[in-house]
Amino acid sequence: MALKPTIYKLKITLSDIDREYYETLNLTVAQHPSETLERMMARVLAYCINAQEQLVFTQGVCAVDEPDIWARTLDNQLSLWIEVGEPSVDKIRKATRLSQTVIVYSFNSKSNTWWEQGRAKINELTASVFQIQWNSIQVLAALVKRTMGLSITITEGTAYITAEDGGCEVSWVLLN
Numbered sequence: 001m002a003l004k005p006t007i008y009k010l011k012i013t014l015s016d017i018d019r020e021y022y023e024t025l026n027l028t029v030a031q032h033p034s035e036t037l038e039r040m041m042a043r044v045l046a047y048c049i050n051a052q053e054q055l056v057f058t059q060g061v062c063a064v065d066e067p068d069i070w071a072r073t074l075d076n077q078l079s080l081w082i083e084v085g086e087p088s089v090d091k092i093r094k095a096t097r098l099s100q101t102v103i104v105y106s107f108n109s110k111s112n113t114w115w116e117q118g119r120a121k122i123n124e125l126t127a128s129v130f131q132i133q134w135n136s137i138q139v140l141a142a143l144v145k146r147t148m149g150l151s152i153t154i155t156e157g158t159a160y161i162t163a164e165d166g167g168c169e170v171s172w173v174l175l176n
Helices: 037-049 089-098 111-123 134-142
Strands: 006-016 021-031 055-057 069-072 078-084 101-106 127-132 147-155 158-163 166-174
Touching (some): 037 055, 037 101, 037 134, 037 147, 078 089, 089 111, 101 111, 134 166
Parallel strands (some): 078 101, 101 127
Antiparallel strands (some): 055 069, 127 166
């Protein structure tokens, strides 16, 4: 019998100061059985950083040919492809052929090694790669509850996150 995903319900009060985007998001996020809480929360953070009306979570880990998050235009063209983790150069290359904008958020302890190994080839592509601080994602994951409210304020490459049981800052830097 296959393991089922764990479902999380998040109510997020989002204030993106840099983009002047203010919204209350009601997200239902499925954590795949093989996915860590850190990766799930990196997906949630990537969603918030890029929040827009057409943005949706895909099947992610379950669908090899899809990103974690994407946005489509009204005529069903891919306008935004977001990968969370350390995808292969081939997957990033494919994404740049399919979507107008490609963004990668690398976040785990292997991030520096992944970047050093793929930097030259990735820099040839039209993709933006960001690195999220691993230790801050771990702190964020420790705040997770199955049903929770978050207040997230984004400004200058940092998300200030407040939950019922505490808060944290999560920063990211552009690698290319």
